[in-house]
Amino acid sequence: MSEPDRQHESGASAAVGDYFVPAGSGSRHVIFPGVEIRTTAGRQLMLSVVKFEPGSVVPDHSHPHEQMGMMISGRLEFTVADTTRVLGPGDIWRIPGGVVHSVRALEEPAVALDVFHPIREDYL
Numbered sequence: 727m728s729e730p731d732r733q734h735e736s737g738a739s740a741a742v743g744d745y746f747v748p749a750g751s752g753s754r755h756v757i758f759p760g761v762e763i764r765t766t767a768g769r770q771l772m773l774s775v776v777k778f779e780p781g782s783v784v785p786d787h788s789h790p791h792e793q794m795g796m797m798i799s800g801r802l803e804f805t806v807a808d809t810t811r812v813l814g815p816g817d818i819w820r821i822p823g824g825v826v827h828s829v830r831a832l833e834e835p836a837v838a839l840d841v842f843h844p845i846r847e848d849y850l
Contacts, residue, residue: 800836
């Protein structure tokens with residue numbers, strides 16, 4: 727049996743089941759060796775949980791999407807434009823669209839949360 731639609735104050739409606747996403751669900755992709763993502767998209771933005779194996783690399787790249795994120799566990803070395811920093815749990819990054827960036831996992835596994843706007847269709 728499907729759950730009923732609900733009207734939100736904004737006028738948008740959605741099935742109640744659309745409000746929550748169980749852990750481990752969503753679209754899964756291995757985007758580079760040792761780098762796996764699980765993504766879930768709303769109407770305007772996308773969340774991506776990224777798991778890095780030790781030593782894995784996301785090479786230099788850019789995309790038109792604005793990207794922000796937070797480290798959940800482990801440590802990653804980020805290079806954004808010409809600036810390199812090692813980030814750990816709770817650290818946040820923000821990368822405007824079109825800016826070249828890369829990531830390297832250090833000696834332990836790491837987990838990060840990425841947020842993209844607009845939605846990255848290539849990750850659905």
